Amino acid sequence: MKKTAQLSLLESTIKSLGYSLRYEKGNFLGGDCRVRQDNVVVVNKFLPIEGKIYTLAQVISKINPPGLGPEAVKIVDSLVNSSLFSRKSRR
Secondary structure, three states, X not given: OOHHHHHHHXXXXXXXXXXXXXXXXXXXXXXXXXXXXXXXXXXXXXXXXXXXXXXXXXXXXXXXXXXXXXXXXXXXXHHOOOOOOOOOOOO
């Protein structure tokens, strides 16, 4: 899967989880936060595409939602330490 397709898939996954996605400039990599009552994922817009994909994969692994699509799971598992994103041992 091309990197642009991976980024699009992860962006749509984040949005389907009820998070807003913002690309901003600044001295940060990105992550998730709460702004008032909204869940927001902020990504540095100057990161290369690989950095954007990795940042979104980290956020998805932190959320660890049930019912995640197989393509998204494949991307997240390949980028993030699999022990952090294990569906077998949800505690």
